Amino acid sequence: KAGVTQTPRYLIKTRGQQVTLSCSPISGHRSVSWYQQTPGQGLQFLFEYFSETQRNKGNFPGRFSGRQFSNSRSEMNVSTLELGDSALYLCASSPASDGTLTFGYTFGSGTRLTVV
Amino acid sequence: AQSVTQLDSQVPVFEEAPVELRCNYSSSVSVYLFWYVQYPNQGLQLLLKYLSGSTLVKGINGFEAEFNKSQTSFPLRKSSVHISDTAEYFCAVSDTGTASKLTFGTGTRLQVTL
Numbered sequence: 307k308a309g310v311t312q313t314p315r316y317l318i319k320t321r322g323q324q325v326t327l328s329c330s331p332i333s334g335h336r337s338v339s340w341y342q343q344t345p346g347q348g349l350q351f352l353f354e355y356f357s358e359t360q361r362n363k364g365n366f367p368g369r370f371s372g373r374q375f376s377n378s379r380s381e382m383n384v385s386t387l388e389l390g391d392s393a394l395y396l397c398a399s400s401p402a403s404d405g406t407l408t409f410g411y412t413f414g415s416g417t418r419l420t421v422v
Numbered sequence: 423a424q425s426v427t428q429l430d431s432q433v434p435v436f437e438e439a440p441v442e443l444r445c446n447y448s449s450s451v452s453v454y455l456f457w458y459v460q461y462p463n464q465g466l467q468l469l470l471k472y473l474s475g476s477t478l479v480k481g482i483n484g485f486e487a488e489f490n491k492s493q494t495s496f497p498l499r500k501s502s503v504h505i506s507d508t509a510e511y512f513c514a515v516s517d518t519g520t521a522s523k524l525t526f527g528t529g530t531r532l533q534v535t536l
Contacts, residue, residue: 310465337522349512349526362523396465402522410456411524413465 308332310399310414318420324385327417331378331399337361338380339411340372343394352395355380384419392421424449424515428527435534437505443498443530445487445513455496456514456524457487466512472496483507508534 311330319325331338339362340352351364355374372382378399384391398411425448435441447453454473458466470481477489487498496513513527 348528354522410468415465
């Protein structure tokens with residue numbers, strides 16, 4: 307059974323550019339969440355999608371957005387990149403249909419974004 | 423809102439020794455509790471979770487944790503660690519209402535040496 311796949315694994319962008327990260331959840335999983343991991347702030351929740359709808363959102367500026375497709379694959383977009391956006395972006399999926407974490411989340415290996 | 427405190431940023435321990443990683447949480451509502459492990463250049467792997475019921479939870483790789491509601495703690499323990507347990511360990515909490523949003527602690531680096 308394939309795990310959570312995130313592409314690309316590494317990315318280097320310039321300040322002011324925008325970037326799109328992709329996440330393919332485990333087959334059958336309908337909930338996808340995104341987290342940002344930095345040395346200074348640790349792991350912070352970005353947003354969660356279920357059945358193509360954003361169900362929860364963290365405290366990030368509007369430059370951070372996401373979406374989920376009908377096949378549950380998800381993308382997150384960051385516009386007008388800043389140096390502080392350099393981070394490991396983790397995607398996690400769960401089969402949960404009612405928002406509970408009975409089955410827990412399975413995380414991908416992340417996309418390492420470096421903004422220069 | 424919830425918060426998680428992992429007081430120890432690093433814990434050095436010798437192989438085959440026992441270890442306890444501390445975790446305290448703060449929440450005004452009922453919570454679910456989790457421990458995740460992160461190996462270098464990898465994502466997070468779920469070690470164990472407490473949702474309800476027995477306060478002693480057993481997870482993978484010989485780890486266990488005990489939920490203490492009165493002390494709002496959820497320490498992770500292992501009776502005998504191995505070199506391969508060297509990794510970053512994260513405690514996380516979610517409230518049972520918005521269970522899809524995890525709040526993580528800052529992590530504890532477990533360094534196992536011979």
